Amino acid sequence: MKNFSRTNLIFSLCGLNCGLCPMKLGGYCPGCGGGAGNQTCVIARCSFQHDHVEYCFLCPEYPCSRYSNIDPYDSFLTHQGQLRDIERAREIGIEAYNNQLSKRIQILEQLLSDYDDGRSKTFYCLAMNLLPLPEIEILLERTINENAFIDLPVKEKCRQITGQFKELAQQQGILLKLRKKGS
Secondary structure (H helix, E strand, O other): OOOOOOOOOOEEEEEOOOOHHHHHOOOOOOOOOOOOOOOOOOHHHHHHHHHOOOOHHHHHOOOHHHHHOOOOOOOOOOOOOOOHHHHHHHHHHHHHHHHHHHHHHHHHHHHHOOOOOOHHHHHHHHHOOOOHHHHHHHHHHHHOOOHHHHHHOOOHHHHHHHHHHHHHHHHHHOOOOOOOOOO
16 A cells, blocks of 8 residues: 555564565565555454544454454464454553564574574574563573483484474464464
8 A cells, every 4th residue: 555654573563473474584574564565454444434543453444353263274374363462552551562572583593593494484483473572582592401401413403493482382272373264
């Protein structure tokens, strides 16, 4: 949408964690309102019609019908926590939410820099989006500080970390997989 811009490019208007998206990380999308990303977004058009609100939860009509059946499928980024995340941002305030999101982004960048086998970007993005931050921090602290872990090849480190994320996700009842149409 022409002239649609926002200051917060890591958390979208509608509640997606753009800072944890593989497309944004790869430089293919600037984030919600950051330029030539998803310029056909109907929620961006809606924002224009409602005094250019920065987040849907600031709109007097929120939650509107757009949130009644929020995306049952995922794009490059999971939509599974979208409603939960926008509610959390509304509840604790955008600054506090962005601080938590920034911690997740920092962890994701470390995972991709030091523990990626070349095929784990989407998985790590999902894990950072969906798993509880305190549990992620504890899991990584425990794993990375193990003496035996330090000397492992990157592929094995990745295998161990992804295995532990899968185990944590199973304990939490979370699916670490993008939901595609027809699946």
